[in-house]
Amino acid sequence: MIIEETTAVMDADRSSLFLIDGEKGEMWAKIAQGVEVVEIRFPLGKGIAGTVGKTGEVINIPDAYADSRFNPEFDKKTGFRTRSILCVPMKNMSGGTIGAIQVLNKKDGLFGADDEALLTALASQATVAIENADLTTRLRELNLSLEQKVRERTAQLTDANDQLKDLNRELETIAITDGLTRAYNRRYFMERLKQEVKRLSRYGGTPMSLFMIDIDHFKKVNDTYGHQAGDAVLAGLSELVRSKLRDTDIFARYGGEEFALIAPETDHAGALVLADRLRSMIGQTAFDHSSRSLKVTVSMGLATWTTELKDDFEKLIGLADAALYKAKESGRNRVCW
Template identity: 45%
Template sequence: MSERSKASGGKLRQEIARLGAQLEISERRCAAMIEVARNLTAVADIDELLRLVAERVTSLMEADRSTIFLLDKERRELWSKVAQGEGMQEIRLPVERGLAGWVARHGRTLNLRDAYADERFNPEIDRHSGYRTRSVLSAPLRGKSGEVLGVVQTLNKRRGYFSIEDERLLEAICSQVAVAIENTQLVLGLLARNIELVEAQEQLARRVRELDALANLERIAAAAVHIDEMLERLLRQTVELLGCQAGSIVLLDEQGQELVFAGAVGGRAEQVKRLRLRRGSGVAGWVAENGRSALVSDPAGDPRHLTALEDELDFPVRNILAVPLGAGGENIGALELLNKVEGRFDEEDEKLATLIAGQAHSAIMTWRQREEREKENRLSSIGQMLSGVIHDFRTPMTIISGYVQLMALENDEQKRHRQSEVILRQFDFINNMTRELLAFARGESQLLLHKIYTNQFLEQMRELLERELEPAGIELELQDNYQGPLRADENKLRRAVFNLARNARQAMPAGGHFQVRVDDGGDRVLFTFADNGPGIPESIRHRLFNSFVSAGKQEGTGLGLAIVRKIAEEHGGSITLDCRAGQGATFRLELPKRMEDTT
């Protein structure tokens, strides 16, 4: 074989070896690219994704280390949580500086054999870390729209420098990584939005529960007939809603010196209701005094907690939530909740308890104002009633005075006995009116219903009415067309008849005619009182039955007809007027025949 053939054969073997080495490198790089693609599709966490990509790039590039930077547009920074080689650290670089910043700004690959020879290189990181950068290959990460997402930077080729093939390989890797990053960011964005949606749904559900609870508390407050009942129902609902063992409402007493437990539920509730505490004592007292909420996770270590009271009640306290009853105004007390069943009281519990405390404060103030109005109304009514009683005292006192004078002149013992019975009945009448007034002052109002026969009632009234009317020259006529029973308060019915008779007498000072007629009205008894006086002036007819309305009569007080209307309404009846100018006045009193005993 010639020398020339031998030389050609040697070159061929070298070329085959070279091509074989390149093929091996290419196969290794293809395998690594396949593994990178597999990792990109299998990893959903972006930090793990960046770490794996950095490892594979370092291996493929036969480099010392690699870093993947992502672009933070708002802060105009490149950041990375992954750095291969000596360790892992977070790096944040301004996009206006350094090689990676230049690649991010211009969107072009940068391949340097000597980084320190390039003015764009920032040596501060090397000085800070102690690392020596030689060769650098940086390529941009571009999204589907061509927008730069970040930069992949690999440092220090172990043998020689980064080649054109290395640039193409890194750019290919960057295109895959960019897609994976965009997909991962999309998935993470969707997950974040889903988490936000779930949290919003949970907050909405919690808000709905709170609104339902507040609406239920509003119904409880409206339905309760007494403040104690309302507070106990409110506390039970609150304890159930917040999942705790006990609750109480403490209020300042009228003197503002002590705290009283207006309501309590849960552990030792009956004992707690009997307690009175010095103002400002305990967690609840501190809250009531300062108008600020208190979340106490360790009562034993809180100086405000009444440890001695806890021992006395034998009720261990693990945690406390107390909120003021103030609703932005003057604090009247506190709502205190004890022992959250699961975990501890938190800020959400505090917000809900504050809303409930506002409801409780409004309900308590409404009850107090209602009681105050009732007291004022009762005092006013007592005054009006006292005026009516004094007004009606005149009739029995006049009768008593007249019969006492007759008795003084009468020698017949039997007549004196009858006159004394009349006087005694008038004293009974006075006593009944006095008892009625005292009962009303105690908040009681009742009718003493008895079966009354109208014929007997009118006969008993005849003598008394004649003594009222005869001195004024008024003729009395009694006519009973019913002669049956009804259930009524006899004393009050007598007062009504007297007032209507007196009203007629005052209207006819020169004499006249007064008729009392009783008729059957089906389920009602109709009393008609008619006179032939001048009638009622039209100007006062629409308010005739109001208190202190009078037509200018010399002895009139304006109470008589108001008393008659009150008596009629108490019996479930009515009083009406039929009047024509110059033709007298006719009053019609209608009462039901049968009434259940009413208190």
């Protein structure tokens, strides 16, 4: 399912998902050869996917046969002709690389920066899905173990239940959290925004405000310092902002370098104060990566719920998006509404 969706979304001829076997120092994948599905393995660091798995860096190759890292063995066996390759790492919440996703031959040209960003986002979603599946398996195994041993070792039941609760909490957290930044993911953000707007429409009260936040010139960070540096900025910015918010605020990664913030019980005046404080704080903070300290600025679009909006949360998003566009068109590093 992941591979089929990736191939379609990326408009590519083929896609592959490789996972790292840390104990053996290998990468592996299951691929179709005729009517059979076979498992392939190769050393970590070998070939395109192996290099991405080892370094955690994106590789974008416009001409496969001109790159010494490319292994044409698969083409020889299948008759497939590889032209261009885009391969990105799959990273977990701790920043470790668990595998790589590779797409071959974009149908309408070469893979560009937008394709790199899109495939990186797809890889993040695939990582969450795989880790969710692993957690589900672990939960199922633990439940079976409890059923088998409960009559024999009642004294161990409390500890096992604690483990089960921890796994459930971990699973719930992964399901609503962006793997890289540890901010909430877009799906959870949309659910909470719908709930908040519906509550205000029905019961009234102090309005809520919505912030759309975009990192200025983020592509230059990736192009100049590499995607790992870009990831460090995203993760550091998220940690910084989350440390300054209330427990009731909902801060989420909306997509790529864009974040969103729901501030309940915050009117327009209060939202302006908060937005400018966050903007200033981000601009003054250096985010460390390797031996470098990187600084970025952000543009913000702000919209506050009013009774005229009723429960139309999409219109509220549209207002905040329009304000963000205004901030970027007005020179960036500013708050608009």
